[in-house]
Amino acid sequence: MTPAHPPSLADLATHWQLDPGLALLALAALALYGWGVRRAGRGRGWPWTRAAAFAAGVAAALAALCSGLDGYATELLSIHMAQHLALTLVAAPLLVAGAPLALALRTLPRGGRQALARLLRSRVVALLTHPLSTWTLFVGVILASHLTGLYEAALRHPAVHAGEHLLFLATGILFWLPVLGIEPIRHRPGWVGRTLYLLLAMPAMGFVGVVLSISAHVRYPSYVAPARAMGVSALGDQHAAGALMWAGGSILAAALTAWISWSWLVREEARAVAREAYVDGAR
Numbered sequence: 001m002t003p004a005h006p007p008s009l010a011d012l013a014t015h016w017q018l019d020p021g022l023a024l025l026a027l028a029a030l031a032l033y034g035w036g037v038r039r040a041g042r043g044r045g046w047p048w049t050r051a052a053a054f055a056a057g058v059a060a061a062l063a064a065l066c067s068g069l070d071g072y073a074t075e076l077l078s079i080h081m082a083q084h085l086a087l088t089l090v091a092a093p094l095l096v097a098g099a100p101l102a103l104a105l106r107t108l109p110r111g112g113r114q115a116l117a118r119l120l121r122s123r124v125v126a127l128l129t130h131p132l133s134t135w136t137l138f139v140g141v142i143l144a145s146h147l148t149g150l151y152e153a154a155l156r157h158p159a160v161h162a163g164e165h166l167l168f169l170a171t172g173i174l175f176w177l178p179v180l181g182i183e184p185i186r187h188r189p190g191w192v193g194r195t196l197y198l199l200l201a202m203p204a205m206g207f208v209g210v211v212l213s214i215s216a217h218v219r220y221p222s223y224v225a226p227a228r229a230m231g232v233s234a235l236g237d238q239h240a241a242g243a244l245m246w247a248g249g250s251i252l253a254a255a256l257t258a259w260i261s262w263s264w265l266v267r268e269e270a271r272a273v274a275r276e277a278y279v280d281g282a283r
Contacts, residue, residue, distance in 0.1 A: 006076065006230050006231075006232055007068055007072045007075075007076075007079065011068050011072075012067060012068035012069060012072065012079070013067065013068065014068070015067065015068035015071045015072070016066055016067050016068070016071075017066060017070070017071055018062075018066050019065070019066055022062065022065055022066060023062070023066075026058050026061070026062050029058055029100075030054075030055060030058055033051070033054055033055075033098070033100055033103065034051075035107075036100075036103040036104060036106070036107040036108075037051050037103070039106075039107040040103060040106055040107050046103060046106075050097065050098050050099050050103075051098065053094045053095075053097035053098045054094070054095060054097070054098025054099075054100060055098075056094045057090075057091050057092070057093075057094030057095035057096075057097070057098055058091075058095070060086060060090045060091035060094055061087065061091040061095070061169065063086065064083050064086040064087045064090075064091060064165075065083075065087075065165060069082055069083040069086060070083060074155055074161075074222070074226070075223075075226040075227070075230070076223065076226070076227060076230075076232065076237050076241075077212075077220060077223050077234075077237050077238050077240075077241040078237050078238075078240045078241040078244060080241070081241040081244050081245050082244060082248075083165075084168055085244070085245070085248060085249055087165065087168045087169050087172060088138075088142075088168050088169070088171075088172035088175070089172070089249060089253065089256075091169065091172070092169060092172030092173045092175065092176050093172075093176045093179075093180055093256065095173055096173055096176040096177055096179075096180045097176075097180050099182045099183060101116070101120070101183040101184075102182050102183050102184070104116055105117060105184065117184075120183070120184055120185065121186070125185070125186075126185070126186040126187065128174065129174065129177055129178065129185040129186070129187065130186075130187045131178045131187060131188075131189050131193070131197055133174075134171075134174040134175050134177060134178060135175065135197060135200070135201060137171045137174060137175070138171045138172065138174065138175035138201065139201060139204040141167055141168065141171045142204055142205060142208060143204055143207070143208065145164060145167070145168075146208045146211075146212070146245075147208065147211065150164070151164075151219075151220055152220050152221065152222060155220060155222040155223075156222060175201070178194070178197065179194045179197060179198065179256075179260065180260075191260065191261070194260055195257055195260060195261055198253055198256060198257045198260070199257060201253065202249070202250050202253050202254070205245055205246070205249040205250060205253070206245075206246050206249075206250055208242070208245050208246075209242045209243065209244070209245035209246025209247070209249070210242065210246060211242065212238050212239065212241055212242030212245065213239050213242030213243055213246060214242075215235075215238065215239075215242075216235075217235070218234045218235050218238060219238065220238075223237065223238070
């Protein structure tokens with residue numbers, strides 16, 4: 001049933017409908033990761049920052065899929081857009097920063113480590129995780145899902161809607177792997193390449209935002225009736241969604257780009273200091 005007014009931030013935060021399957025999957029992921037962290041603690045240990053990032057990523061994915069962001073996603077396009085951004089630009093990079101595959105390679109029994117290592121060295125995985133492939137998949141999904149009939153189909157069919165969310169999260173994880181991950185994938189760009197990789201993804205998100213913002217008609221008819229019931233203009237909400245996609249996505253991606261660039265500068269400075277110390281010690 002469509003609410004009589006647009007949701008507030010409190011509504012989005014408190015309107016939870018926890019899916020049992022997703023809850024069990026999240027608990028299983030956290031339990032397995034925690035088991036790995038415990039095993040890693042017996043040796044060199046595992047950085048708490050990566051464990052915190054993975055837990056936050058799981059929490060962000062659950063929030064995107066079970067909170068008011070999902071409950072109101074079929075009522076207002078702006079809410080649905082925020083949900084997509086939460087999956088691709090918040091949950092996905094946090095999960096990648098948690099480096100679950102690197103943890104598995106350190107802590108699995110020998111047979112499991114060998115099998116996982118062989119899989120990561122395979123040609124299929126090498127192709128799938130190549131920066132050109134991950135960038136193309138991410139940008140392609142963003143464009144195809146918002147500018148074709150797929151978006152309207154997702155609003156009308158729950159199975160398509162669930163598949164759309166899975167696609168966003170999966171391509172988001174693949175997109176961030178070459179940038180943030182420490183997983184032993186075959187192709188990983190340098191710091192300059194990573195910055196360009198992110199910067200070149202922004203125009204695609206911005207293009208979708210501009211299309212939605214300047215459109216003179218409602219692109220997704222399924223939003224007309226719910227918006228009217230809440231006393232909201234569906235076209236105005238669409239323009240707000242476009243602005244969110246254009247500005248919010250670009251700002252967050254730019255912030256991550258700046259963070260990566262800063263990390264590179266800090267690392268290079270540390271290397272320079274180490275080299276100077278080595279030279280001074282050799283004199």
